[in-house]
Amino acid sequence: MLVMGILNITPDSFADGGQFNSFDSAVKHAREMIAEEVDIIDIGGESTRPGADRVSEDEEISRVIPVITELAKDGIRMSIDTMRASTARAAIQAGAQIINDVSGGLADPEMLTTAAQLKVPFIAMHWRGQSKDMNSMANYDDVVKDVISELQARISAALDAGITKDNLIIDPGIGFAKTANHNWEIINHIHEFVALGYPVLIGASRKRFLGAPTLEERESASVALTSRLSTSGIWAVRVHSVKPHKDVLRA
Numbered sequence: 001m002l003v004m005g006i007l008n009i010t011p012d013s014f015a016d017g018g019q020f021n022s023f024d025s026a027v028k029h030a031r032e033m034i035a036e037e038v039d040i041i042d043i044g045g046e047s048t049r050p051g052a053d054r055v056s057e058d059e060e061i062s063r064v065i066p067v068i069t070e071l072a073k074d075g076i077r078m079s080i081d082t083m084r085a086s087t088a089r090a091a092i093q094a095g096a097q098i099i100n101d102v103s104g105g106l107a108d109p110e111m112l113t114t115a116a117q118l119k120v121p122f123i124a125m126h127w128r129g130q131s132k133d134m135n136s137m138a139n140y141d142d143v144v145k146d147v148i149s150e151l152q153a154r155i156s157a158a159l160d161a162g163i164t165k166d167n168l169i170i171d172p173g174i175g176f177a178k179t180a181n182h183n184w185e186i187i188n189h190i191h192e193f194v195a196l197g198y199p200v201l202i203g204a205s206r207k208r209f210l211g212a213p214t215l216e217e218r219e220s221a222s223v224a225l226t227s228r229l230s231t232s233g234i235w236a237v238r239v240h241s242v243k244p245h246k247d248v249l250r251a
């Protein structure tokens with residue numbers, strides 16, 4: 001199982017307190033993750049925390065591209081966390097190798113064809129709408145069945161756009177238009193997502209549903225969850241602190 005380390009280059013991400021919002025500190029943090037043997041660094045310039053406003057395309061590109069260009073020198077595998085085809089294209093040209101779209105291609109009508117043209121792996125996350133409004137969209141008859149069927153629709157759209165099957169990765173979107181119970185329900189049925197036949201990514205690190213009030217407690221809960229997921233057959237976990245997750249997986 002791989003460990004994807006999060007590099008949020010945003011002034012307002014709740015989980016890292018916006019500590020890594022400048023070029024130098026972002027590159028420094030990325031190199032610390034590389035020293036901790038991170039497998040992939042996921043670079044994002046737009047916060048998707050519940051209630052977050054969108055940032056402009058120019059602002060997003062100016063946050064991520066210099067960092068990707070610099071880290072390309074280290075030969076590290078990078079994904080670009082974006083909902084915009086233009087940002088994805090610029091990031092791949094700068095040296096990123098994977099597109100991570102939390103909207104699964106829904107936010108930007110150009111995204112799926114762009115990913116197909118670029119011939120890079122595409123992470124399709126389950127998403128129902130922009131972060132600003134997503135808490136009102138957490139209504140499901142059966143969250144596991146509903147999320148799987150909505151993901152299957154994204155898989156079909158991606159394949160129709162020309163993304164190859166071996167370039168598709170799926171993610172149930174923990175914390176996106178889901179209550180805490182919905183998130184746990186998905187985690188308890190993670191095998192059903194794995195059975196779809198695509199690599200599965202889980203991003204649960206430090207998210208609110210873990211129920212831990214302090215950052216330190218959320219961190220411990222995140223590592224415990226990685227330990228639990230280690231035998232589930234998923235492809236990777238997307239996490240903030242690389243070392244404890246790598247340690248628990250090695251153990």
Ligand code: PMM
Pocket residue numbers: 006008013014015047048049081100101102123125171173174201202203204205238
């Ligand atoms: N979560 C966030 C951002 N990007 N991408 C994927 N594929 N899966 C996720 O669960 C995901 C993501 C939001 O979390 P953060 O603000 O802690 O980065």
